[in-house]
Amino acid sequence: MAKRFDELDFLKGIMIMLMVAFHLVYIGDGYPYVKQIVYTFHIPVFFIISGYLMNVEKPFWGYVRSLLWLLVPYLIMESGYILMASVLPIREHIDGLTPVVFVNKLFLTPIGPYWYLHSLILCSVVYYICFIKSRYKDILVARMVLSSAVLGFISLYWGIISLSSIFYFLVGVTVRQSSVNFFSFFRKSWIAVLGFVVLVQFPTNLDRFTIGGVLVVYLVISSLLAIYAVLPHFICSVINYIGRHTLVILLFSPLFTVVVKPLVDVFAFDQTRLLFLFTALCINVCGCFLIGVIMDYCGITPYFFGKNKIMESIK
Numbered sequence: 001m002a003k004r005f006d007e008l009d010f011l012k013g014i015m016i017m018l019m020v021a022f023h024l025v026y027i028g029d030g031y032p033y034v035k036q037i038v039y040t041f042h043i044p045v046f047f048i049i050s051g052y053l054m055n056v057e058k059p060f061w062g063y064v065r066s067l068l069w070l071l072v073p074y075l076i077m078e079s080g081y082i083l084m085a086s087v088l089p090i091r092e093h094i095d096g097l098t099p100v101v102f103v104n105k106l107f108l109t110p111i112g113p114y115w116y117l118h119s120l121i122l123c124s125v126v127y128y129i130c131f132i133k134s135r136y137k138d139i140l141v142a143r144m145v146l147s148s149a150v151l152g153f154i155s156l157y158w159g160i161i162s163l164s165s166i167f168y169f170l171v172g173v174t175v176r177q178s179s180v181n182f183f184s185f186f187r188k189s190w191i192a193v194l195g196f197v198v199l200v201q202f203p204t205n206l207d208r209f210t211i212g213g214v215l216v217v218y219l220v221i222s223s224l225l226a227i228y229a230v231l232p233h234f235i236c237s238v239i240n241y242i243g244r245h246t247l248v249i250l251l252f253s254p255l256f257t258v259v260v261k262p263l264v265d266v267f268a269f270d271q272t273r274l275l276f277l278f279t280a281l282c283i284n285v286c287g288c289f290l291i292g293v294i295m296d297y298c299g300i301t302p303y304f305f306g307k308n309k310i311m312e313s314i315k
Contacts, residue, residue, distance in 0.1 A: 007183070009244050011224055012049060015043075019250075022035045023253065030273045037206060040208050043208070044164070048217070051169040070120065074117040081112040082102055083097070131143050144177070186225060192218075192226065253284050256283055256287040257284065
């Protein structure tokens with residue numbers, strides 16, 4: 001089981017680094033088609049893993065506590081991002097920020113990378129309510145239909161969560177609730193690598209909510225699991241460590257996305273933009289980890305994450 005969770009950490013580590021990389025405007029503008037490919041699968045993979053790992057067998061207050069400590073950092077960081085967007089010339093700039101606009105962005109239409117936490121919290125609440133223990137606990141299909149219907153209604157009526165996010169979260173839930181193991185459903189395969197390369201040649205497959213997009217997501221997971229099996233242990237350990245701290249990176253990476261912008265001019269001589277990418281990625285990840293370490297050291301973590309420490313020791 002430990003190895004299997006290591007593999008999930010590996011998937012999360014790859015996805016969070018891709019998220020950081022293509023939130024860098026300089027990289028996204030330089031590699032628009034690659035960005036389109038990455039955006040087809042990186043968020044779906046997160047939702048699948050989140051749905052799979054979500055444990056609705058927890059006691060009520062235990063589950064509420066786990067959601068609370070997603071909500072607290074979300075509210076703090078999304079509030080800061082909204083204020084930042086009102087004063088900085090970023091792509092999501094907000095003109096004329098008012099209390100009404102602020103509340104709307106915070107609770108209904110979040111901006112920046114924190115929309116993921118917003119959607120995850122909504123999915124998790126509905127999932128728990130629909131699967132709460134009762135005399136009907138064995139009716140899996142009925143519970144899945146109910147979860148889909150409630151989340152679909154929220155998406156179509158209020159528009160505060162995308163149907164694609166719901167779909168991939170429920171894929172993870174279905175795998176967990178069924179008798180199929182994650183690594184039996186997503187089988188590591190080198191053939192998947194070839195299939196992925198072929199599919200992404202066609203732009204029609206680069207929509208996560210199409211059959212082609214679903215296949216791309218599946219093949220990415222199968223491909224990365226195959227790659228994980230042959231990578232040197234040191235590389236896997238580094239990526240796994242990053243994967244175990246994706247929440248820290250998700251929360252604090254926007255700060256360093258702004259910090260590294262001046263490096264665009266420094267590395268302007270490199271037409272591939274890869275030197276900038278590598279440097280910016282290192283600064284971003286290390287910077288996020290440094291914030292986590294400082295929060296642990298200063299005793300802030302229990303009030304922000306609900307635990308004594310957020311950063312694990314490096315093994």
